[in-house]
Amino acid sequence: MYRFASFCFIVLITIAMDARIEAGAQQPAPTRNPSAAKAKIYFVDLKDGATIPSKVKIRFGIENMEIAPAGTVRPNTGHHHLLIDTGLPPLDQPIPSDFNHIHFGSGQTEAEITLPAGEHTLQLLLGDHAHIPHNPPVVSEIIHVKVDAATVEKTRTPAPAGASVSLVEPVDGATVGRNVTVKFGISGMDLAPAGTSKPNSGHHHLLIDTPLPPLDREIPSDLNHLHFGRAQTETEITLAPGDHTLQLLLGDHEHLPHDPPVYSKVIRIRVANAAPEKAAQAAPKEGRQPSPPDAAVYFVYPTKGESIYPNSTIRFGLRNMGVAPAGIAKPNTGHHHLLIDVDTPPLDQPLPSDLNHVHFGNGQTEKKITLSPGKHTLQLVLADERHIPHDPPVISERIEVFVKIVRKRSRRR
């Protein structure tokens, strides 16, 4: 069947190639404007190999030709295009317009750009009124720059005066069961999902048993700092019996606290030993979903015994079944649960949702987590739309991983 398929597409490709030739013939390359002799463009005050800050103003120089805004048809003119981390585009076609090909169609001769940390290449390419390079093309040399990570500045989003977040439930000093519903309140600002940059908005972060993190950088994402990046206003967590603290901290679209920061006061709760909600949960049991016999869930990364960094993306693989978000009832699908440093829970009831049992109810297939240095165990369990494992359970081996201690580079004298 596949062989037949491949035969089919080979035929198809052959025909398509003919089509391409024909299409090429019918579509003559647009005419390119001649460039002036000795025309030259270059970066002003930016040398190859330079280390630059993340946010940098770049100036463009031109010799023997002139700058004209896009659309202006005049001989020996053009406008700059900045190519970032990309080679030259096809020179007989309009220069693409995207993140890697920045147009300066108003005839700008300088621009402020922001680059992420790391090494980058920059190159200038002159385009004519129709964004097509000249003939011969007027290009600058390729400049390699290095962006110093320390200068990657994340600007904190301003928060309006009087904005506040609060924990609506539970109340300070409450004694609660192990499964705690936490409700978040916000006033004076709006909620927006992570990634959505909108003034006067943010999303909640619940800090459990931890003080406020540094406020000038991204809020950590780990078992003590839960992100509610989809603008949720409540969550259910499962806490160990004992005393705990909860605090809310609003983060902007990049998980950065606002300026001034918007956080709630710390509340203290006591988790009672008994689990009164267990009985209620067991009630709506309607049997487990069957799983296909050859289904398997496994770790793509890390593998058994691997040494990993404290901030690592755990990647899940699933064989012979599909992924569906929680709440979607469809045969032979389920969503992932990552069990961290716990024994396999009972498989005939909903998996707990807490710091050690991480649910991926949105159908995620990977997650960046933060683990403390040392030995940890990880295990994956697939569960149905009600978080109940399948029958037979689709469960990975429990793997041990070793989290490296990352030494901060100390500055030597």
Next chain:
Amino acid sequence: MRHGQFATGLLIVSMIALVPASTPLQIAPAQAAEHTASAPSALVYFHYPLDGLRVPERFTVKIGLKEMGVAPAGVVKPFTGHHHLLIDTDMVPLDQPIPSDYNHIHLGGGQTEVVLTLPQGTHTLQLLLGDHQHVAHQPPVMSKKITIYVR
């Protein structure tokens, strides 16, 4: 301004027109489909195989997805989609449902891996996430096109 893309568009259209009529093709419903938004830094990529790899005739393609979730076709949920594997074909028009044929494999059950059998030789693979209606998100979530050698 976009002559190059136009030419590619022509090429793709001619390819689609040449696909055997038996395949369940949805040719361009005229109304512009409403685009589903993708998550800002969403990324779909190959766990296996990697670009330039030599693989046996029968192998498993394993798919990774960053910052978004997988949902079976038909499920409407923000920031989810299902995988499409494009084999030996150029990127499809992004404002129309992804074709369903031998070159465009739909993983509509929410699968994150698929077993392929390809003839010996050089092939290209590319991933494209589609929403509940098999239309690419906006901006599209696609992998780079990789080349593999089947021995």
